[in-house]
Amino acid sequence: MTTPVMGHAPTRASWGSRVWSWVTTTDHKRIGVLYFVTAFSFFLIGGLEALLIRLQLSHSGNTLVSAQTYNELFTMHGTTMVFLAVMPLSAAFFNYVVPLQIGARDVAFPRLNAFSYWVFVLGGLFLNASFLVGAAPNAGWFGYANLTSSQYSPGLHIDFWVIGLQVLGIASIAAGINFIVTIVNLRAPGMRLMRMPVFTWMTLVTQFIIVTAFPVITVALVFLMFDRFFGANFYSVAAGGDVLLWQHLFWLFGHPEVYILILPAMGMISEVIPTFSRKPLFGYAVVVYSGMLIGVLGWGVWAHHMFAVGLGPIAESVFSATTMLIAIPTGVKIFNWIATMWGGRIRFTTSMLFAVGFIAMFIVGGLSGVMHSSPPADLQQTDTYFVVAHFHYVLFGGAMMGIFAGIYYWWPKVTGRLLSEGIGKTHFWLTFVGANLAFFPMHFIGLLGMPRRIYTYDPALGLDTLNLVSTIGAFIMGTGMLVFVFNAIWSRKRGVPAGDNPWGAATLEWAVSSPPPVYNFSVIPEVRSRIPIWVENGMTPVPAVPPEPVHVPPGSYWPLVAATGIIIAAVGAILKTLLVVLGGGAVLVVAIYAWALEPFEI
Amino acid sequence: MTAVAQHTSTGLDNRKLGFWMFIGSECLLFGSLISTYLVYHGRSVSGPTPDEILNIPLTSVSTFVLLMSSLAMVLALAAVTRGDRLWTRVWLLATAGLGLTFLGMQAYEFTTFVHEGLTIKTNLFGSTFFVLTGTHGAHVAVGVLWLLTQFVRSLQGKLGPEKAINVEITGLYWHFVDVVWIVIFTVVYLLR
Amino acid sequence: MSDQLSHAEHQHPSVATYVTVAAVLTVITLVEVGVFYIPTFHPVLAPVLLTLSATKFALVVMFYMHLKSDSRIFTMMFSVPLLIALAVGIALLFLFGVFTLGGGGA
Numbered sequence: 091m092t093t094p095v096m097g098h099a100p101t102r103a104s105w106g107s108r109v110w111s112w113v114t115t116t117d118h119k120r121i122g123v124l125y126f127v128t129a130f131s132f133f134l135i136g137g138l139e140a141l142l143i144r145l146q147l148s149h150s151g152n153t154l155v156s157a158q159t160y161n162e163l164f165t166m167h168g169t170t171m172v173f174l175a176v177m178p179l180s181a182a183f184f185n186y187v188v189p190l191q192i193g194a195r196d197v198a199f200p201r202l203n204a205f206s207y208w209v210f211v212l213g214g215l216f217l218n219a220s221f222l223v224g225a226a227p228n229a230g231w232f233g234y235a236n237l238t239s240s241q242y243s244p245g246l247h248i249d250f251w252v253i254g255l256q257v258l259g260i261a262s263i264a265a266g267i268n269f270i271v272t273i274v275n276l277r278a279p280g281m282r283l284m285r286m287p288v289f290t291w292m293t294l295v296t297q298f299i300i301v302t303a304f305p306v307i308t309v310a311l312v313f314l315m316f317d318r319f320f321g322a323n324f325y326s327v328a329a330g331g332d333v334l335l336w337q338h339l340f341w342l343f344g345h346p347e348v349y350i351l352i353l354p355a356m357g358m359i360s361e362v363i364p365t366f367s368r369k370p371l372f373g374y375a376v377v378v379y380s381g382m383l384i385g386v387l388g389w390g391v392w393a394h395h396m397f398a399v400g401l402g403p404i405a406e407s408v409f410s411a412t413t414m415l416i417a418i419p420t421g422v423k424i425f426n427w428i429a430t431m432w433g434g435r436i437r438f439t440t441s442m443l444f445a446v447g448f449i450a451m452f453i454v455g456g457l458s459g460v461m462h463s464s465p466p467a468d469l470q471q472t473d474t475y476f477v478v479a480h481f482h483y484v485l486f487g488g489a490m491m492g493i494f495a496g497i498y499y500w501w502p503k504v505t506g507r508l509l510s511e512g513i514g515k516t517h518f519w520l521t522f523v524g525a526n527l528a529f530f531p532m533h534f535i536g537l538l539g540m541p542r543r544i545y546t547y548d549p550a551l552g553l554d555t556l557n558l559v560s561t562i563g564a565f566i567m568g569t570g571m572l573v574f575v576f577n578a579i580w581s582r583k584r585g586v587p588a589g590d591n592p593w594g595a596a597t598l599e600w601a602v603s604s605p606p607p608v609y610n611f612s613v614i615p616e617v618r619s620r621i622p623i624w625v626e627n628g629m630t631p632v633p634a635v636p637p638e639p640v641h642v643p644p645g646s647y648w649p650l651v652a653a654t655g656i657i658i659a660a661v662g663a664i665l666k667t668l669l670v671v672l673g674g675g676a677v678l679v680v681a682i683y684a685w686a687l688e689p690f691e692i
Numbered sequence: 693m694t695a696v697a698q699h700t701s702t703g704l705d706n707r708k709l710g711f712w713m714f715i716g717s718e719c720l721l722f723g724s725l726i727s728t729y730l731v732y733h734g735r736s737v738s739g740p741t742p743d744e745i746l747n748i749p750l751t752s753v754s755t756f757v758l759l760m761s762s763l764a765m766v767l768a769l770a771a772v773t774r775g776d777r778l779w780t781r782v783w784l785l786a787t788a789g790l791g792l793t794f795l796g797m798q799a800y801e802f803t804t805f806v807h808e809g810l811t812i813k814t815n816l817f818g819s820t821f822f823v824l825t826g827t828h829g830a831h832v833a834v835g836v837l838w839l840l841t842q843f844v845r846s847l848q849g850k851l852g853p854e855k856a857i858n859v860e861i862t863g864l865y866w867h868f869v870d871v872v873w874i875v876i877f878t879v880v881y882l883l884r
Numbered sequence: 885m886s887d888q889l890s891h892a893e894h895q896h897p898s899v900a901t902y903v904t905v906a907a908v909l910t911v912i913t914l915v916e917v918g919v920f921y922i923p924t925f926h927p928v929l930a931p932v933l934l935t936l937s938a939t940k941f942a943l944v945v946m947f948y949m950h951l952k953s954d955s956r957i958f959t960m961m962f963s964v965p966l967l968i969a970l971a972v973g974i975a976l977l978f979l980f981g982v983f984t985l986g987g988g989g990a
Contacts, residue, residue, distance in 0.1 A: 198706045198710065199706070199710065263717060266713075266717075267710045267713045267714055267717070268710070270709075270710075270713050271706050271709045271710045271713065274701065274702060274709060274957070275700040275701050275702055275704065275706055275709055276700065276701065276706075277701040281701075301713060301714075301716065301717040301965075302716070302717060302720050302965050302968055303720070304717075305717055305718070305720040305721035305724065306720055306721075306724050306972075308721065309721060309724035309725055309728070310724075312823065312827075313728070313823070316812065316819065316823060320812055320813070321812070321813040322812050322813060322818075322819040322823065323813070323815060323816050323818070323819045324728070324819055324820075324823075328737075329736070329737060329738075329815055329816055329819075330732075330735040330736055330737040330815070330816050331732070331735075331816055332731075332732075332735075332980070334980075335728065335731065335732075335980075338976060338979065339724060339728075342724075342972060389968055389971070389972065393979070401979065405978075405979055683841075702955065702957055703955075704955055704957060704958075708958075709957070709958075709961070712958045712961040712962055713961050715961075715962060716961050716962050716964065716965035716966070717965065719962070719965045719966045719968075719969045720965055720968065720969050720972075722969075723968075723969030723970070723972065723973055724969075724972075726973065727972065727973040727976045727977070730973070730976075730977060730982065731976055731977065731980040731982060733982070748917065748920065748921075752913065752917045755913060756910065756913055759906065759909045759910065759913065759940075760906065762906075762909075762944060762948050763902060763903070763905075763906040763948075765948070766902045766948045767899065767902060769896070770896070770899055770902070773896070860950075863948070863949070864949055867944050867945070867948045867949045868949070870944060871940075871941050871944050871945060874937050874940045874941050874944070875937060875941065877937070878916070878933050878934065878936075878937035882916060882917075882920050882929075882933050883929065883930055883933055883934075
């Protein structure tokens with residue numbers, strides 16, 4: 091390699107040192123890849139849980155799994171998909187793409203970035219280790235009190251959940267702060283905020299929601315932990331406590347959380363659609379401002395998850411109004427995307443198919459969502475499969491399809507090779523057809539009376555056929571995922587080499603090689619446009635070789651050690667052994683000091 | 693941290709920016725704890741009530757101690773900025789000392805309450821009070837550790853004016869913890 | 885070394901300012917405790933105490949944490965979450981019937 095680079099370059103010499111370079115990496119691109127592989131693995135695990143659920147429900151009176159196992163399956167499916175799949179898949183893109191899009195060499199705090207990843211992996215493993223001891227969380231992904239009390243949920247199931255989620259929260263908040271500072275402070279010259287790519291904007295808003303919403307669920311979980319471990323009374327009815335405290339605190343987090351889940355995907359398709367329409371995004375400012383508005387208004391709607399608890403007419407009216415209001419900035423973007431395509435020269439690549447599929451399915455999910463905003467209507471819909479239909483349309487049809495659009499779009503940038511379009515289109519159609527088969531019938535199943543979270547149902551309900559159709563759809567989706575995995579493997583050796591800008595896209599990440607050099611930009615460009623590659627003089631050129639050596643920060647193992655300290659403490663908590671908790675804490679403190687004192691320059 | 697001040701889009705230091713965002717995040721943490729305390733206020737079905745057990749004179753003194761520690765902190769920052777090694781150490785140690793005093797008084801308060809029959813299990817007040825003030829106290833403890841670390845760094849001659857930003861950030865943390873106590877003192881003790 | 889003060893930040897307040905603020909904080913605390921103990925003030929206890937403590941809060945944040953003289957960006961990063969916390973807190977108080985409104989039960 092002739093490129094003059096300082097710092098440690100990964101050596102091809104030994105397998106051990108290659109693994110070590112990944113373990114100690116502080117490079118946002120590698121951390122992005124690590125997030126992706128880990129998150130996608132958890133996505134497949136969550137998918138397996140879904141398939142088991144659908145198998146159990148494929149006909150009435152089924153006995154494939156017991157009620158207890160079923161409770162664990164739907165709890166872990168939800169928890170996994172929200173915290174271990176969609177969020178970290180988005181994080182993979184925040185990591186890889188954002189520094190490149192803003193013309194930076196890395197994030198503001200590379201070691202903190204690595205720390206977030208390791209805490210995520212270890213936290214996810216911790217949560218799933220519960221299966222190994224037969225104590226997987228089993229009270230739903232939202233863990234309502236006082237079902238989750240020690241009285242009604244004895245054993246370790248909820249302890250794993252309470253501790254695991256707090257650990258994961260640490261990773262998210264740390265990453266949130268990191269990306270906010272990165273986006274605010276490390277932009278290339280000329281990259282004003284309103285020149286940033288929409289994906290970066292949506293990332294910024296998402297991180298802001300994360301750092302404000304996660305503390306609330308942390309508090310809710312801390313209360314639950316104190317109740318279960320130390321006999322506190324936060325959710326104790328006998329002591330005068332109110333179980334609704336949990337619901338309020340949880341949904342104060344939980345509603346912003348759904349915007350955390352969808353905004354990144356919206357950002358991704360806001361890049362994909364203009365690229366494959368060969369037209370700049372229509373109404374960039376509107377899309378950005380509506381994203382910000384969602385971030386703020388998202389704080390005002392939480393009790394729409396509680397319309398059936400008896401809030402009273404004033405509270406219900408207020409939350410109903412705010413919920414209807416938030417449909418506006420959410421829906422406005424749809425018009426922006428369609429207007430972008432209108433009059434464009436559209437190429438239906440796999441990425442574009444997923445983006446258009448997102449629009450279609452998100453509209454359906456948004457419509458059912460707005461139906462929930464009316465409390466009297468919601469009284470029939472809540473806790474039925476109608477709600478399950480809604481959120482799978484927005485979370486799978488929306489967030490996941492958007493993420494797949496992003497995967498097909500940025501894959502060549504990351505790996506240097508394109509995914510196969512033929513295999514990709516097969517993946518798309520299997521996914522799109524499968525998802526609609528799986529989730530559309532749920533609207534009817536729900537309105538016809540099938541509640542959520544039941545492990546079986548009576549044949550007299552007459553819902554066998556619809557449930558079976560849904561199950562078939564789920565398996566078609568599963569097949570689609572296998573096709574994608576095959577595509578990913580195929581592309582490694584047989585994918586078409588990509589070059590810098592295979593799609594002819596407009597933003598900065600496409601101005602460097604695929605994959606980018608370790609230092610991203612040989613020279614940080616000056617940016618003069620929102621679509622720097624598309625306009626004359628939109629950016630200063632980025633030479634192929636740096637004119638002078640570029641400093642690349644070294645790796646560090648302290649982030650991993652710190653994360654390990656946290657997990658040791660978590661294990662100590664599960665084992666109810668103070669010594670182990672303190673040991674973990676000691677490891678963490680030592681790691682923090684070593685981290686602070688080691689020489690490290692970005 | 694040894695990162696050199698680098699060019700940033702806003703001209704603001706990365707660490708200071710990140711730390712203010714962290715403080716924003718902590719507003720939600722303490723906000724949720726305080727809201728819970730307020731929501732559950734007066735709903736205990738048994739056990740010692742705030743009226744019976746809270747010691748206003750004691751807590752007024754500890755509040756004053758914490759307020760003065762913020763003064764010491766800001767004087768430490770001024771000392772670091774002008775390169776005054778002696779007074780940097782004096783004020784850092786004073787801040788830590790006042791923080792420890794506050795913690796000592798809290799420990800005394802907690803043990804007194806336990807003897808008087810208020811624990812985390814006793815009733816709603818016990819749970820909300822101990823978790824809220826305990827979380828705050830834990831934050832103070834971390835702050836004391838941080839201050840003592842800076843003090844040791846100063847003794848090692850590694851805390852010159854170019855490191856003032858580190859002390860400033862320590863100060864941001866410390867003042868925030870003080871400010872949270874201002875709210876807790878009013879809401880828990882005076883508005884009982 | 886033009887180090888910790890970049891051109892985007894202003895000069896920090898003087899020692900005299902710091903000590904003055906500390907004196908004001910002390911006085912306010914004394915007033916708070918006084919108001920607490922003097923029965924005449926009890927009808928207005930809550931508004932008075934909340935105002936006084938809000939003042940202390942603002943003084944520490946603006947002067948000791950330099951928010952008044954520092955970049956607006958820091959102010960935004962602090963005040964937006966603070967506002968969210970306040971709004972949510974007040975909403976919760978209403979929802980749990982702490983302010984008896986006759987409309988919302990928890």
